[in-house]
Amino acid sequence: MIPVMSNSGSGNQGISATLPVVIYAEENEKTEEELIRALMMSHLTVIYIKQSLGRLSALCGCVVAATGSSCGITWLMGGGFPQVASAVQNMIANLTGMICDGAKPSCALKVASGVSTAVLSAMMAMENRCVTSVEGIIDQDVDRSIRNLTLIGSQGMNETDKLVLDIMTHKE
Structure with missing residues (x-):
């Protein structure tokens, strides 16, 4: 067991908002200050979105967290506000509607989907x-x-949300 950075009360969301930014920064030899700024952008973006979403939602929180990562990565790529905003738009257009079913193995798959889309959205925004x-x-x-x-x-x-809970509680 190792500690993780949580975001909005979730370790998986913290992982989604943090690790892709860290990996991108390391692979592209960014400074510690650039990494810190990108991580702040990522986490604050997630918090900004989540504060309007509410505590519980059928919408996958890891996808929201990956949207933050896309912002941080776009900034590390040299993007300004227009590119960061485009990355958010691309994420929303692509992954809105992914449900949360609370299952940890499928959550890991959703994290992977969110992160790969975050990188794709950042690359598109930079173009x-x-x-x-x-x-x-x-x-x-x-x-x-x-x-x-x-x-x-x-x-x-x-x-x-009600239907997902009903399905989960009535399995044979």
């Missing part, structure tokens, strides 16, 4: 490629896209 407001729940303003994501997670997935 100025972003899902536009013509598509789905994405808005021109990144804060509105985050609001759309959290509305889906906090209100829209209420029935999903």
Whole structure:
């Protein structure tokens, strides 16, 4: 057993918000200050999203945490606010709706999906490629896209949460 950095009360979310940023920084020989700044961006982004989502949601928290990682990685790649906002938009467009079923092995798979999408979203953002407001729940303003994501997670997935719990408690 080793300690992990948690985020919003979750070790898996902490891992998702931390380790991809650390690995990217190490592999690209970033300074300690750059790493610290990128980690702060990652964790604060996750907290910003989670504060509108609420404590419990059927929406996978690791995907939200990977969105933070995408921001930190984009910044480490040399991105400014436009690129970081694009990375968030790409993450929301790609992974909104992934459910949390509380199962640890499947959670690890969701972490892997979130992290790989975080890197893809960062790379796309650095190439100025972003899902536009013509598509789905994405808005021109990144804060509105985050609001759309959290509305889906906090209100829209209420029935999903009940159904997931029902399935889990009635297995034969």
